[in-house]
Amino acid sequence: MVETTQSVERPGRLKEFWYYFRENRGAVIGLYVFLMVFFVAVFAPILAPYDPTEQFREHFLQPPAWQEGGSWDFVLGTDALGRDLASRLIHGARFSFFVGVVVVVISTTGGISIGLLAGFAPKWLDTIIMRLMDVILAFPSLLLALVLVAVLGPSLMNAVIAIAIVLQPHYVRLTRAAVISERHKDYVTSAKVAGAGRLRMMFVTVLPNCLAPIIVQAALSFSNAILDVAALGFLGMGAQPPTPEWGTMLAEAREFILRAWWVVTFPGLAILITVLAINLMGDGLRDALDPKLKRS
Amino acid sequence: MLNFLLSRLMTFIPTFIGVTLISFSFIRVLPGDPIIVMAGERGMSDERYAELRAQFGFDQPLVSQYWDYMTGVLQGDLGTSFVTKKPVFDEFFALFPATLELSLCAITLAILLGIPAGVIAAINRGKFFDRALMSSALVGYSMPIFWWALLMIIVFSGWLGWTPVSGRISLMFFFDDVTGFMLIDSLLSGQSGAFKSAVSHLVLPTIVLATIPLAVIARQTRSAMLEVLGEDYIRTARAKGLPPSRITYIHALRNAMIPVITVIGLLVGTLLAGAILTETIFSWPGIGKWMVDSIYRRDYPVVQGGLMLIAVMVMVVNLTVDVLYGLINPKIRKS
Amino acid sequence: MALLEVRNLSVDFETTSGRFRAVDGFDLTLDPGDITAVVGESGSGKSVAFLAMMGLLPWTATITSDVMKFDGNDLRSITPRSRRQIIGKDMSMIFQEPMTSLNPCYTVGFQIKEALRIHLGMDRKARQARAIELFEQVGIPAPETRLSTFPHQMSGGMNQRVMIAMAIACKPKMLIADEPTTALDVTIQAQILELLTSLQEETGMALVLITHDMGVVAETAQQVSVQYAGQKCEQQEVTALFERPHHPYTAALLAALPERATTKHLPTIPGVVPGQFDRPKGCMFSPRCSMATELCHSTPPPVGGAEIGYARCHTPINLTAEEEA
Numbered sequence: 001m002v003e004t005t006q007s008v009e010r011p012g013r014l015k016e017f018w019y020y021f022r023e024n025r026g027a028v029i030g031l032y033v034f035l036m037v038f039f040v041a042v043f044a045p046i047l048a049p050y051d052p053t054e055q056f057r058e059h060f061l062q063p064p065a066w067q068e069g070g071s072w073d074f075v076l077g078t079d080a081l082g083r084d085l086a087s088r089l090i091h092g093a094r095f096s097f098f099v100g101v102v103v104v105v106i107s108t109t110g111g112i113s114i115g116l117l118a119g120f121a122p123k124w125l126d127t128i129i130m131r132l133m134d135v136i137l138a139f140p141s142l143l144l145a146l147v148l149v150a151v152l153g154p155s156l157m158n159a160v161i162a163i164a165i166v167l168q169p170h171y172v173r174l175t176r177a178a179v180i181s182e183r184h185k186d187y188v189t190s191a192k193v194a195g196a197g198r199l200r201m202m203f204v205t206v207l208p209n210c211l212a213p214i215i216v217q218a219a220l221s222f223s224n225a226i227l228d229v230a231a232l233g234f235l236g237m238g239a240q241p242p243t244p245e246w247g248t249m250l251a252e253a254r255e256f257i258l259r260a261w262w263v264v265t266f267p268g269l270a271i272l273i274t275v276l277a278i279n280l281m282g283d284g285l286r287d288a289l290d291p292k293l294k295r296s
Numbered sequence: 297m298l299n300f301l302l303s304r305l306m307t308f309i310p311t312f313i314g315v316t317l318i319s320f321s322f323i324r325v326l327p328g329d330p331i332i333v334m335a336g337e338r339g340m341s342d343e344r345y346a347e348l349r350a351q352f353g354f355d356q357p358l359v360s361q362y363w364d365y366m367t368g369v370l371q372g373d374l375g376t377s378f379v380t381k382k383p384v385f386d387e388f389f390a391l392f393p394a395t396l397e398l399s400l401c402a403i404t405l406a407i408l409l410g411i412p413a414g415v416i417a418a419i420n421r422g423k424f425f426d427r428a429l430m431s432s433a434l435v436g437y438s439m440p441i442f443w444w445a446l447l448m449i450i451v452f453s454g455w456l457g458w459t460p461v462s463g464r465i466s467l468m469f470f471f472d473d474v475t476g477f478m479l480i481d482s483l484l485s486g487q488s489g490a491f492k493s494a495v496s497h498l499v500l501p502t503i504v505l506a507t508i509p510l511a512v513i514a515r516q517t518r519s520a521m522l523e524v525l526g527e528d529y530i531r532t533a534r535a536k537g538l539p540p541s542r543i544t545y546i547h548a549l550r551n552a553m554i555p556v557i558t559v560i561g562l563l564v565g566t567l568l569a570g571a572i573l574t575e576t577i578f579s580w581p582g583i584g585k586w587m588v589d590s591i592y593r594r595d596y597p598v599v600q601g602g603l604m605l606i607a608v609m610v611m612v613v614n615l616t617v618d619v620l621y622g623l624i625n626p627k628i629r630k631s
Numbered sequence: 632m633a634l635l636e637v638r639n640l641s642v643d644f645e646t647t648s649g650r651f652r653a654v655d656g657f658d659l660t661l662d663p664g665d666i667t668a669v670v671g672e673s674g675s676g677k678s679v680a681f682l683a684m685m686g687l688l689p690w691t692a693t694i695t696s697d698v699m700k701f702d703g704n705d706l707r708s709i710t711p712r713s714r715r716q717i718i719g720k721d722m723s724m725i726f727q728e729p730m731t732s733l734n735p736c737y738t739v740g741f742q743i744k745e746a747l748r749i750h751l752g753m754d755r756k757a758r759q760a761r762a763i764e765l766f767e768q769v770g771i772p773a774p775e776t777r778l779s780t781f782p783h784q785m786s787g788g789m790n791q792r793v794m795i796a797m798a799i800a801c802k803p804k805m806l807i808a809d810e811p812t813t814a815l816d817v818t819i820q821a822q823i824l825e826l827l828t829s830l831q832e833e834t835g836m837a838l839v840l841i842t843h844d845m846g847v848v849a850e851t852a853q854q855v856s857v858q859y860a861g862q863k864c865e866q867q868e869v870t871a872l873f874e875r876p877h878h879p880y881t882a883a884l885l886a887a888l889p890e891r892a893t894t895k896h897l898p899t900i901p902g903v904v905p906g907q908f909d910r911p912k913g914c915m916f917s918p919r920c921s922m923a924t925e926l927c928h929s930t931p932p933p934v935g936g937a938e939i940g941y942a943r944c945h946t947p948i949n950l951t952a953e954e955e956a
């Protein structure tokens with residue numbers, strides 16, 4: 001039997017995705033950093049040298065180890081109440097992760113469901129839903145979240161809920177737009193003809209094909225959530241002291257900016273690194289999932 | 297074009313009503329008796345209680361409460377501040393120019409730097425400038441803005457001593473508010489050093505506030521340019537033998553600006569959110585700080601009124617941007 | 632001297648899964664005033680070859696050739712600046728999708744006058760006059776008003792006329808028309824083709840017509856090259872090709888023409904053009920050829936001589952007795 005074709009294998013979808021993702025070195029670095037922060041968050045009690053709320057009365061506002069007056073007992077220094085900064089930062093990672101995950105879960109499930117509903121619904125329902133989303137989007141996100149938290153009472157959980165509500169319209173819009181463009185395609189018509197019910201069409205037929213922009217948005221929301229919760233914490237409306245949330249730590253540090261730079265710099269740096277890693281990943285995801293940018 | 301305008305107005309009106317509904321219901325969502333909550337720990341006399349109850353009309357049925365509220369809104373009456381006893385509407389517009397001045401400077405800076413940066417990055421795709429720019433932009437919008445402000449203060453006000461820490465102008469200057477814009481008023485006052493003081497107070501907050509819009513505009517311009525540069529009509533332009541600079545700046549840029557204008561419009565909301573934090577840190581006497589302070593002080597009429605006014609302002613800006621978009625995009629202008 | 636001479640032009644693209652050869656050993660010689668057609672299905676590399684000559688391919692493409700000369704200029708080593716002086720002026724190209732090939736933000740008048748200013752340095756009055764003249768030449772009514780319209784305000788046929796006007800604005804020596812009528816209605820197709828041929832007669836320029844429609848070829852061309860999967864499989868003078876095709880693919884294409892149908896069902900060519908992942912080891916056409924032998928499946932066929940139309944086949948068909956010898 002003579003060999004008739006020189007075979008070059010068509011890459012599977014996951015492999016193809018990973019090829020593009022891997023090309024983007026930033027995205028891969030982002031992924032590793034993200035995993036590292038995740039690791040720190042999970043194993044915080046083991047990794048942190050001290051309890052985050054433990055005060056060391058002898059060591060108020062001690063500089064980091066490499067500066068004069070510092071010591072290696074408290075590597076990154078201590079804050080105004082003598083608490084070890086490094087331990088607080090490590091425990092803070094838990095809160096940031098918690099925040100990111102919960103916000104993304106709530107806003108995606110809510111947003112996608114409503115978006116699917118709007119995409120498949122009769123015109124009048126679609127209009128009502130979209131007007132409602134427009135109303136939410138008319139308010140600047142942080143302001144609305146701030147007012148919501150003021151109404152509900154300042155706490156981390158309320159901040160998370162407020163931000164999830166504020167971020168939802170983005171998912172609704174995305175999903176609805178994707179649904180509307182997919183709805184008229186042939187494969188949906190054939191599913192309908194084959195007898196697929198409404199729910200099945202929504203979740204099984206159409207949704208998987210709309211996922212690319214949603215995934216990218218989810219990455220963005222994760223990082224936005226961390227930033228917004230930190231902002232609320234900074235304004236005193238998020239996690240309350242002595243919770244070692246990074247934004248709240250910055251609020252406490254504010255009066256010391258000229259005296260003790262480390263109390264201000266390190267929590268912000270922690271936020272920056274985490275958010276940067278996620279945004280790098282989000283960029284990589286977008287490039288890998290966007291067909292227009294593909295080479296072939 | 298007319299149809300386009302009409303359809304935009306049609307969405308504006310129900311959204312406006314929705315915004316007023318949310319602002320209206322916000323106080324009434326508070327747990328417990330809203331008036332007692334508003335009093336906080338101060339407590340209040342019985343007369344004050346009755347007075348407030350009448351002012352807010354809590355004894356009326358909800359619908360007529362809303363009706364009163366709406367008629368008040370349309371006439372410009374949004375209640376009175378608990379703290380300053382002045383009408384919310386007046387206070388808003390007294391403080392608005394400060395925020396406007398800061399926001400305008402920030403968005404101008406962001407556009408003047410962001411668009412050229414994005415264009416150059418797109419042309420030099422993959423090369424050093426592109427990577428450097430995109431990395432900086434990424435860091436720019438990954439930073440918590442309040443931390444960035446604090447860092448800037450540490451460096452430029454603390455260590456270098458170049459800029460002041462707070463306020464719009466040095467306290468030794470005092471002149472009338474003509475426009476509300478410190479830059480203009482300081483020039484008009486003729487006092488020497490006033491303008492310089494105004495500028496030096498404006499520099500740091502502007503840079504901080506402009507950071508995120510700058511990053512977003514640069515990235516959006518780059519991706520819009522890249523997308524446009526892949527279009528058929530650019531291939532035609534190349535096939536005509538046109539020089540690359542002409543293709544970039546005349547053929548591609550105008551098309552790329554169309555989505556970027558939309559993005560700039562959307563940034564207004566972000567600017568206001570950023571202004572909240574920036575104004576708080578720099579003690580900039582604008583609307584953002586006013587809202588935050590009012591929330592702390594439980595000055596609920598201000599929160600309710602301010603929320604609504606800000607939302608309406610954002611909506612108006614978006615509408616304007618939509619109209620501008622319709623004018624710029626020939627497909628809509630000439631339909 | 633030949634106007635255009637291309638020998639062994641190949642174009643490779645870098646893709647996720649390695650290199651893809653879109654054009655394999657393309658040859659063409661054109662004299663001034665020639666009309667040649669390049670026929671093939673989508674994916675045959677017919678457009679890519681000419682985009683390579685014009686220098687319009689993206690950076691992922693590698694172009695190699697033994698000879699690639701136009702009007703005395705060596706296109707392989709030409710500087711971008713010199714190339715820009717040739718394309719749009721002496722060598723022009725029009726494309727398949729007229730609706731997206733014109734810049735939506737500018738009027739059509741602006742887009743035509745641009746070429747006149749940059750290549751010919753005409754002043755404003757001269758540009759206006761020439762633009763009107765061009766519009767009349769391509770059959771656009773009321774040219775003065777049309778000059779200030781936007782592309783989206785006109786139909787596909789009109790836009791294609793504008794494209795043609797832009798392409799001939801500087802009186803080119805060669806015009807490449809890449810599937811100019813594919814995106815248009817059948818009635819407009821005929822008009823555009825007629826326009827192209829009459830322009831060719833008027834100006835004496837060389838015309839390259841890239842198409843997948845054999846019917847179009849019959850009416851317009853003098854020489855025909857047939858492309859398949861990046862390779863040229865046959866090239867002959869048009870009447871000879873239609874009467875006695877030497878490559879099985881050409882024969883199959885001709886047999887599929889509705890005008891030639893003899894049975895109730897139109898004959899088709901089974902199978903599809905090989906993509907990147909299923910290139911045959913032997914002859915590219917062998918999986919679909921009704922006359923394929925073991926040799927065809929295993930060994931790439933040689934290119935025949937001019938007498939058999941350069942047919943790339945182990946067993947060319949329709950040979951006269953002497954050719955078989």
